[in-house]
Amino acid sequence: MATLIITEKPKVSQRIASAIPGDAKRRRSGGVSYFEVTSNGEVIYVASAAGHLYSLKEKKSSYSYPVFDVEWAPLYEVDKSKGYTRKYISLLKKLSSQAERFIIATDYDIEGELLGYNALRFACSARQAKRMRFSALTKPDLRRAYENLAEVDLALVKAGEARHVMDWYWGINTSRALSSAVKSFSRRFTTFSAGRVQTPALAILVQREKEIAGFSPEPFWRLTARLQVGRSRLRAEHEAGRIFDRGRAEALYGKVKDAKAAQVERVELKESTVPPPVPFDLGTLQSEAYRYFRLSPKATQDIAQSLYESGYISYPRTSSQKLPPTIGYRQIIRALGDNPAFAELAQLLLAKERLYPRQGKKEDPAHPAIYPTGTRPKKLSPREEKLYSLIVHRFLACFGEPMRRAKMRVRTSIQGEPFSFSRARTLEQGWHVFYPYARLEEHALPKLREGDLLKVLEVKLEEDETKPPERYTPASLVAELERRGLGTKATRAEVVDTLYRREYITGTRIRVTPIGMSVIEALAEHVPEIISEELTRRFEQKLEEIQQGRAEPEQTLEEARRELTRIMESFKRRERQIGEKLALAIEEKRRGEVIGECPRCGGNLRIIRSRRSGKRFIGCENYPECEVSYPLPQRRGVYPTQKRCNACGLPMVSISLGKRRVLSCIDMNCKSKEKYRRKGDGEG
Numbered sequence: 086m087a088t089l090i091i092t093e094k095p096k097v098s099q100r101i102a103s104a105i106p107g108d109a110k111r112r113r114s115g116g117v118s119y120f121e122v123t124s125n126g127e128v129i130y131v132a133s134a135a136g137h138l139y140s141l142k143e144k145k146s147s148y149s150y151p152v153f154d155v156e157w158a159p160l161y162e163v164d165k166s167k168g169y170t171r172k173y174i175s176l177l178k179k180l181s182s183q184a185e186r187f188i189i190a191t192d193y194d195i196e197g198e199l200l201g202y203n204a205l206r207f208a209c210s211a212r213q214a215k216r217m218r219f220s221a222l223t224k225p226d227l228r229r230a231y232e233n234l235a236e237v238d239l240a241l242v243k244a245g246e247a248r249h250v251m252d253w254y255w256g257i258n259t260s261r262a263l264s265s266a267v268k269s270f271s272r273r274f275t276t277f278s279a280g281r282v283q284t285p286a287l288a289i290l291v292q293r294e295k296e297i298a299g300f301s302p303e304p305f306w307r308l309t310a311r312l313q314v315g316r317s318r319l320r321a322e323h324e325a326g327r328i329f330d331r332g333r334a335e336a337l338y339g340k341v342k343d344a345k346a347a348q349v350e351r352v353e354l355k356e357s358t359v360p361p362p363v364p365f366d367l368g369t370l371q372s373e374a375y376r377y378f379r380l381s382p383k384a385t386q387d388i389a390q391s392l393y394e395s396g397y398i399s400y401p402r403t404s405s406q407k408l409p410p411t412i413g414y415r416q417i418i419r420a421l422g423d424n425p426a427f428a429e430l431a432q433l434l435l436a437k438e439r440l441y442p443r444q445g446k447k448e449d450p451a452h453p454a455i456y457p458t459g460t461r462p463k464k465l466s467p468r469e470e471k472l473y474s475l476i477v478h479r480f481l482a483c484f485g486e487p488m489r490r491a492k493m494r495v496r497t498s499i500q501g502e503p504f505s506f507s508r509a510r511t512l513e514q515g516w517h518v519f520y521p522y523a524r525l526e527e528h529a530l531p532k533l534r535e536g537d538l539l540k541v542l543e544v545k546l547e548e549d550e551t552k553p554p555e556r557y558t559p560a561s562l563v564a565e566l567e568r569r570g571l572g573t574k575a576t577r578a579e580v581v582d583t584l585y586r587r588e589y590i591t592g593t594r595i596r597v598t599p600i601g602m603s604v605i606e607a608l609a610e611h612v613p614e615i616i617s618e619e620l621t622r623r624f625e626q627k628l629e630e631i632q633q634g635r636a637e638p639e640q641t642l643e644e645a646r647r648e649l650t651r652i653m654e655s656f657k658r659r660e661r662q663i664g665e666k667l668a669l670a671i672e673e674k675r676r677g678e679v680i681g682e683c684p685r686c687g688g689n690l691r692i693i694r695s696r697r698s699g700k701r702f703i704g705c706e707n708y709p710e711c712e713v714s715y716p717l718p719q720r721r722g723v724y725p726t727q728k729r730c731n732a733c734g735l736p737m738v739s740i741s742l743g744k745r746r747v748l749s750c751i752d753m754n755c756k757s758k759e760k761y762r763r764k765g766d767g768e769g
Contacts, residue, residue: 087128089184090217091177091204093191095133096394097222101190102131104227117176130180134191134204135173140164141253150261151653153646155253157207174208181209189237190217190230193451194402195632196575198238199245220452221399221412223460244632251624251645255281258649259615262656263604263667270664275671277604278587281621282572283580284608287589287597288616289565291605293554294597300553306334307547310504312347312497313540314531321347321497321504327549338546340500347497347504349537354530355494358487361516363406363445364454365479367574368567370401373479375560377522378471379593382563382578388472389455396460398476402575403452406445408483412456414440418481420459427477430519434484442483456480478520485516493530499541556594570622588694591722592741603670611659614652680725680751681736686711690736690751692723703738703751715751722746732757 092098098120102109107124109131119132140163144154160170181187187209189201193216205214215234219226259279267275308323328334365373370389371382380388389401399412408414415435422431434440445454457477465473489512496505508528517523557565563577572580584590589601597605608615624645630636656663680690680703688707695702700719705711717723722741730737730750739746750757 086186087130087184088186088188089177089180089209090129090131090188090190091201091209091214092131092133093136093197093200094394095135097190098131098133100222100224100394100396101217101227101231102129104224105129105131105231106228114179115172115175117172119176119180130184131190132176132180133173134177134200134208135170137196137200137203138170138174138177139203139207141249143257148261148265150265151254151258151646151650152261153254153649155250157203159207177204177208178210181211184209187211187214188217188231188234189214190219192400192402193218193220194400194575195241195245195248195573198241199249202237202242218451219400220403221458222394222396223458226458240632240634243638244628247631247638247641248628250638250642251628252281254642254645254649255279256283258653259284262653262660263663266607266656266660266664267667267671268664269660271668271671275667277667278583278589279604279615280580280583281624282566282576283583284605284616285571285618285621286562286566286580287584287601288605288609288618289569290557290562290584290590290595290597291602293557294602297553297556302550302552303329304331304548304550305329306331307549308334308337308341308502308504308544309547310341310344310347310499310544311542312506313542314533317529317531318542319506319508319531321495321506324496324503324505334546337502338544341502342544342546344499344541344544347499347539347541349495349533349535349539350498350503351496352533352535353494353496354491356489356491356512358489359515360487361443361483361485362479362520363443364408364456364483365476366404366406366445366447366449366454367402368404368564369406370455370476371563371578372560373475373522374472375558377475378468380468380472381559381582383559383582384468385472386575386578388469389476392462392469392473392476395462396458397462397473398458399454399456400452401455403449403455404447404574405449405452405454406447408442408444408454408456408480410441412453414442414484417457417459418484420461421457421477421481424461426474427481430478430481433518434481437484440484442480475522478522482516482520485519486513488515488517489513490525491530495531495533497539499544556596558593558595562595569618570625571618572625596722600667600670603666607663607666611663612652612656614648614655620648680738681729683707683711683713684735685713690715692717716753730755730757 090101092101095118102120102122105122105124107122109120109122112119112121119130122129138160139157140160141155142158142163143152144156159174160167187205189205191197191201205211214237216237217230218235219230260277263277263279264275305327307327310321312319312321371385374380374385392398393401418431418434421427455476457480462473490509491512492509494505494507496503508530509526510528510530511525559581562581566572566577588598590597605616614620627636627641631638631641683690683705686705686707688705688711690703691706693702693704701717703715703717705713718740724739726737726739728737733750733752733755735750735752737748737750740749
């Protein structure tokens with residue numbers, strides 16, 4: 086009797102085949118590798134599905150909306166760029182004809198369960214299968230999963246299918262409605278992107294954009310004094326803090342400006358303990374990776390997935406902040422100790438009699454928090470090395486002792502006015518020795534007593550003004566979506582990435598582009614239900630209930646169809662007004678995208694996005710007659726200027742680099758780039 090094990094990625098197939106006791110051989114068929122394992126006289130095929138092999142498509146193509154007639158089809162039929170998936174489907178069909186037993190061994194989550202079940206029912210023409218459940222791709226974990234097969238989680242399959250169908254309903258119909266609106270006004274076809282979570286996410290950013298634009302700064306004053314405390318010079322501030330009354334601020338300044346001494350009135354010294362950090366779930370990993378390395382949430386998720394598939398960390402798409410004892414704390418730490426980078430830290434923990442990590446509040450029924458498996462990486466890219474090291478240090482820090490900190494607050498009197506300052510330092514590092522990323526204030530605590538006199542070196546009245554709300558970053562937007570219950574741990578980063586790719590937003594300190602503003606403003610004015618967070622959360626809850634077996638998919642999808650039909654009917658009644666606003670924004674965008682004159686034909690050079698690859702570049706509007714083009718950075722804001730390059734005469738653009746912008750010639754091979762190439766910075 087032959088068995089077929091269906092995995093998610095080719096790399097995972099190899100790891101599973103090597104974990105099963107027996108003789109494993111790599112085979113090839115139709116240009117695709119798979120594994121054949123002979124174990125106790127049984128033949129076991131291990132073959133990959135290479136990600137989702139099937140996608141939803143409209144049964145009968147049309148340009149109308151709303152549409153709900155949908156079916157599963159091979160991915161290569163839906164997306165012509167995915168032609169490679171045909172050979173994976175062919176291989177599964179071939180191997181399934183020789184198999185009597187099937188095992189799904191994809192990632193154990195909503196996407197993995199659906200991916201594996203679709204491969205089973207469509208490629209293998211089977212319905213019955215067992216399930217390997219694992220959270221790490223180590224040999225012991227995989228062997229344990231193989232020897233303790235579970236049932237396929239059909240509730241998870243139903244929830245996954247319902248989520249895909251619902252997202253298809255929302256994405257296709259709202260995107261098609263927006264495109265139709267523009268065409269009804271301008272006769273020009275333009276593709277728009279909208280989605281069940283994507284559009285409310287964009288609305289959050291537009292709301293922040295309006296708060297910033299409508300913000301009126303209010304002036305205030307701070308009264309500060311520079312004091313001589315021993316050998317140090319410390320800054321003390323009047324306890325009134327921000328003073329919004331100029332007259333009062335100037336009166337206080339006049340009272341203390343010529344003071345020569347400050348008398349210590351009160352010295353407060355407090356000690357506190359800071360508990361270790363909790364283990365990483367995906368959200369906190371994304372947040373920390375952005376804070377320390379400026380890795381986008383999508384990049385962090387992709388890198389973590391690669392580390393998982395290589396067997397170096399556990400499954401990353403988890404919402405758990407708990408590490409169960411069954412993972413083997415001491416065994417993992419001992420294995421990490423074999424790596425020179427972590428040997429000293431590991432020994433500190435191994436010397437403890439009892440090893441138990443601090444646990445967080447969040448749980449995930451499928452997977453524990455993210456942890457290193459102990460398998461030593463062979464070769465990592467610089468970004469993989471950074472993220473892996475962060476995960477290891479966080480894991481070790483969870484087992485550390487609480488940190489002890491001391492904080493001193495000193496209140497002084499200058500001419501009868503209260504000024505205070507604070508100092509803090511670490512008394513015992515505790516867990517911080519394992520997690521050096523956290524930056525802490527470290528100052529010597531001066532020896533002061535009540536009644537001491539301190540020399541006043543300078544008194545200043547500083548004027549400032551209130552600041553608008555902070556712009557979101559990719560990481561803070563993902564955290565905000567989680568806080569508001571929009572999307573899932575696995576999809577939020579992709580939502581943010583899609584907003585960038587559709588050019589609705591730009592920059593690491595996110596700005597909404599004019600076209601992004603126009604989409605939300607038009608929808609908010611005419612069909613606000615499309616951007617409703619409440620509606621999105623309501624259906625998110627319905628999908629959760631399906632996953633828990635408390636609701637049926639068809640009832641939820643029927644409700645979604647009714648709701649969307651009502652919304653689309655409302656949209657149609659206002660289609661021309663929506664189209665007018667969007668068409669004006671598109672025209673403004675096109676005018677703004679002109680970079681300069683083409684050096685070959687004299688036409689306009691524009692910022693263009695390739696339909697095939699999705700990448701931006703500068704190209705001539707007279708293509709294909711004129712093929713002049715120049716590459717662009719893909720995740721930076723790029724803006725036209727009136728300047729020309731002194732070295733070659735071509736137009737220059739302004740490129741956003743965080744909070745600053747740099748001028749750059751559009752020709753990456755221009756002599757003006759020479760100094761950047763010497764520094765190894767090709768983006769100058």
